[in-house]
Amino acid sequence: MKAKCTLLFLFLGTLLIQAQQFNTPVDYLNYIGKESDNISRSTWKYMEAAAHSKRVRKINNTREALLKTIQSASKKIQALKDGYKGDVEYRDQMIAYLSMSEKMVNEDYATIIDMQEVAEQSYDYMEAYIMMQEKINEKFSSEVDKINAAQDVFAKKYNIRISSEMTAIGQKIRTSNEVFDNRTDLYLLFFKVNFTEGSMLEALEKKDLNAIQQSANALSLYADEGLEKLKIFKPYKNDPMLVNASKKYFEFAKKEATDYATQAAAFLMLNQKFEESKKLMDAKTDSQKTKEDINSFNKLVEEFNKGVNNYNKINTKYNNDRSSAIENWNITADNFVAKHVPVG
Structure with missing residues (x-):
């Protein structure tokens, strides 16, 4: 979501005296x-x-x-x-x-x-x-x-x-500037968390464990910062709709950083272990594979399959929750402007 540029222009007062002649x-x-x-x-x-x-x-x-x-x-x-x-x-x-x-x-x-x-x-x-x-x-x-x-x-x-x-138009312009300013303050908090969240998801896609941990730590920190700033934020005309949407998203991001990132990283490590073990097993001939090798690998396969099922579940859940939280913020931001910025 992109922030919109607003401009402030001249609001001249209206004259209380009507001119009688053009040269006055x-x-x-x-x-x-x-x-x-x-x-x-x-x-x-x-x-x-x-x-x-x-x-x-x-x-x-x-x-x-x-x-x-x-x-x-x-x-x-x-x-x-x-x-x-x-x-x-x-x-x-x-x-x-x-x-x-x-x-x-x-x-x-x-x-x-x-x-x-x-x-x-x-x-x-x-x-x-x-x-x-x-x-x-x-x-x-x-x-x-x-x-x-x-x-x-x-x-x-x-x-x-x-x-x-002020003229009616002048008041509309002032109101618009106040609404945009209020929304922009929250948008900057939202964007900081949302951008960091994107970095974490990119690290997960690349299976970069160090980057996942760093991004998750930053995401948790920024989500906490956002929640703290919301406590003292003054919403426009005490309308809490965008504050509530921001709180919902920050709370989700906090949970995502601590729960989802931890489980996802654990699965990636399990996946790495499985791939390395499979590579070793594939390199051996049947005569070279001991009963212990086979039992150990089969146990790992069972653990890996359970891990895949669990990861797919949490991945689906967090993808849906993430989309819902972000969409809710964007829709609420649009509704906030539509509600407070005059039309016509």
Whole structure:
């Protein structure tokens, strides 16, 4: 499961005073505010697609639409050569903000896409990928604060009262960011355990006993860490659904590391012993095989057959339980976003 990239954009307050004439400062702010609202709507469409769709093309199409909206707004605001009666300070600040936004959506998002392609190759890559998303959001948030402050300065200069309440779209975007952040915190815990689990299963497939033990120890450690962090984790709006799914998976991973890995390693050692003994027996002629050799080998064959049956049972059980726990986490994560991120 891949984490989704989220972006934070401009939420300008709505004016409480309606402009009567086009050349008033209120009308000037309303003109710029309209372009900001267009960007907010386009931003919301992108975030809604990222939250509720798994189609990469659809998500990328909304990103490109967002980019075009920013470019269109930038051209219109740049066309205000005189700003408001020669006062171009706020206009210039807005142009600078839009230029930064265009660059980040165009370039930084491309970096995110590149990082996403390799993110699941290691925990470090995934952590770096998520940290890059957070860095981009923090930068946007900082720039949003600056441009909102610039709007306040202009409003005070001309005695304009501006609402401090968010627009409906702005609230949706803020909510989405909060939901994504909350889910991402748990996803990183989940991914660390899940990636280590994958390393252990790979070691089992390769019959590498040392690697199995190392991976199992790490899996047990990370599962315990995850369970401890869940105790102090603050779920979004106290909704425990994703916390519960994470707990279920970590508890399974802990048992898998201690029970399944131990039994699987024991069977691999038995299998190795059987293959070596069989090789020795096959190398002997019938006349060279003593009664003791035959009895000892037959006893080993009986033990091996029981081991195969037992291993097949636990393998089937843990494969099913693993698939169930992981699927439950993924479905719960999707439902968590669908539940809390507004639609439409």
